[in-house]
Amino acid sequence: MIGTVDEPSGGLKMSADLVIENVTALVHDAAGDIDFLPGATIVVRNGVIDSVATGPVDAAGATVLDGRGQVAMPGLVNCHTHSPMVMFRGAAEDVSTVDWFNKRIWPMEVNLTPDDVELAASLACAEMIAGGTTTFADHYFAMDRVAAAVRDSGLRANLGWTYFSSEGPQGFDRGLEFALEYRGAADGRITTSLAPHGVYTVDDADLERTAAAGLEHDLLVHIHAAEHREETRASRARRGLTPIGVLGRTGLLDGRVLIAHAKGTVPEDVPLLQAAAGRVGVGSAPKGYLKVGEHTTPIRLLLAAGVNVGLATDGAASNNTLDMWESMLFTSVVQKYSEQDELWMSARQTLGLATLGSAAAVGLSGVVGSLAPGHQADIILVDLSGPHTQPVHDLASTLVFSARSADISTTIVAGEVLMRDRRLLTVDVPAVLAGLQPRLSALTDISHGRSIQEYNAV
Ligand SMILES: [Zn+2]
Numbered sequence: 001m002i003g004t005v006d007e008p009s010g011g012l013k014m015s016a017d018l019v020i021e022n023v024t025a026l027v028h029d030a031a032g033d034i035d036f037l038p039g040a041t042i043v044v045r046n047g048v049i050d051s052v053a054t055g056p057v058d059a060a061g062a063t064v065l066d067g068r069g070q071v072a073m074p075g076l077v078n079c080h081t082h083s084p085m086v087m088f089r090g091a092a093e094d095v096s097t098v099d100w101f102n103k104r105i106w107p108m109e110v111n112l113t114p115d116d117v118e119l120a121a122s123l124a125c126a127e128m129i130a131g132g133t134t135t136f137a138d139h140y141f142a143m144d145r146v147a148a149a150v151r152d153s154g155l156r157a158n159l160g161w162t163y164f165s166s167e168g169p170q171g172f173d174r175g176l177e178f179a180l181e182y183r184g185a186a187d188g189r190i191t192t193s194l195a196p197h198g199v200y201t202v203d204d205a206d207l208e209r210t211a212a213a214g215l216e217h218d219l220l221v222h223i224h225a226a227e228h229r230e231e232t233r234a235s236r237a238r239r240g241l242t243p244i245g246v247l248g249r250t251g252l253l254d255g256r257v258l259i260a261h262a263k264g265t266v267p268e269d270v271p272l273l274q275a276a277a278g279r280v281g282v283g284s285a286p287k288g289y290l291k292v293g294e295h296t297t298p299i300r301l302l303l304a305a306g307v308n309v310g311l312a313t314d315g316a317a318s319n320n321t322l323d324m325w326e327s328m329l330f331t332s333v334v335q336k337y338s339e340q341d342e343l344w345m346s347a348r349q350t351l352g353l354a355t356l357g358s359a360a361a362v363g364l365s366g367v368v369g370s371l372a373p374g375h376q377a378d379i380i381l382v383d384l385s386g387p388h389t390q391p392v393h394d395l396a397s398t399l400v401f402s403a404r405s406a407d408i409s410t411t412i413v414a415g416e417v418l419m420r421d422r423r424l425l426t427v428d429v430p431a432v433l434a435g436l437q438p439r440l441s442a443l444t445d446i447s448h449g450r451s452i453q454e455y456n457a458v
Helices: 083-088 097-111 114-130 143-153 169-182 204-217 229-239 243-249 267-275 286-291 299-304 324-339 347-361 395-402 429-443
Strands: 018-028 034-045 048-053 063-066 070-074 076-081 133-140 156-163 190-196 220-225 257-261 280-284 308-311 379-383 408-413 416-420
Touching: 018 347, 018 379, 018 395, 034 070, 034 347, 034 395, 063 416, 070 347, 070 395, 076 257, 076 280, 076 308, 076 324, 076 347, 083 097, 083 114, 083 133, 083 143, 083 429, 097 429, 114 133, 114 143, 114 408, 114 416, 114 429, 133 143, 133 220, 133 347, 133 408, 143 156, 143 169, 143 190, 156 169, 156 220, 169 190, 169 204, 190 204, 204 220, 204 243, 220 243, 229 243, 243 267, 267 299, 280 347, 286 324, 299 308, 299 324, 308 324, 308 347, 324 347, 324 395, 347 395
Parallel strands: 018 063, 018 070, 076 133, 133 156, 156 190, 190 220, 220 257, 257 280, 280 308
Antiparallel strands: 018 034, 034 048, 070 379, 379 408, 408 416
């Protein structure tokens, strides 16, 4: 890290740490709409974006990256994942949702060790860096070990330690303890949340405790809720309320909440969401929905209700990748299909959700999600020289419909270069795989007949 220097003029002026020249920068206008600034120079000081402008700058002493032929974008923000589940990538395919939980994933998760979690999280971090994701909201177990992977990889994350009511009070207690201990860790790159698993696996009393602790400690609450219409139907039948209604009754909508999926949101939920406008985020991960033949998140309804909608991948056990470029592509085309509206969810709207929308959903508005001065220098460079991205008539369209995660050449978080010219600088993938591979047969062995939880949301 390059520090500050005294200028000969006598005034204290910080030197640039990093300068990206000759790049086309994706910027947001005052209304939050996407715009592009060709021939831009981005100056980073102390991990923060200092300026994005055309014209010469003094790059003395700085690392200079040539952005010719590339687009600089805010690093993508993945609003909901379970990063260590990359260890189960492809291990539970072509089964019903109920069997996915009860016969595959939850029995396999009995086998987890903290070492497995850290190794898998490191692999996930490598995948995300390589694909231009710079922040992720994570929901899993042994999160102290995920925090170690985040610290070492250089990524930014919001981390929550999952709990079920079936664990007894220690689940909630451990989640709160983790959230308080680790908030601000890794030089501030780690923020934390309370992470009750879902409205169908955590009872009202624990949801109320969570809501109260979230308000008391100003913590985001990250939870699966209204995952699909069947959950909403079952919740009405059993509790007399929709899952969003349960969030309201237990006080969770009085604080900041990040809801995974929210596909089962119905019009009667809108007044509750409107009353909580600005505090509620939703992460939508459409690839996995399509894989199980399901409908998608009603993004138009949620945006109209004042919800901060962002994009996500969910875990790789259902989504197979942590690729936000796939999420952007699927979001646009599935939204167009579900709304039967070819004008809805344009490439620009989609880029808006993946940047400003996702940042707001994870509680990081003004911190990440934009190349505006004062934001963290979380920047990716997209190489558009490939034949599949040429020629360019409409940059937003090229990025959403043509570009791939493999087109990311450079990934920067807080001004630190984590990948340069496709070379990962902070994660040793062969070493991680050497640690993980010998564990795979034990991890996927379900002959013990046990499970960490039972799925009965439908
Ligand atoms: Zn999930």
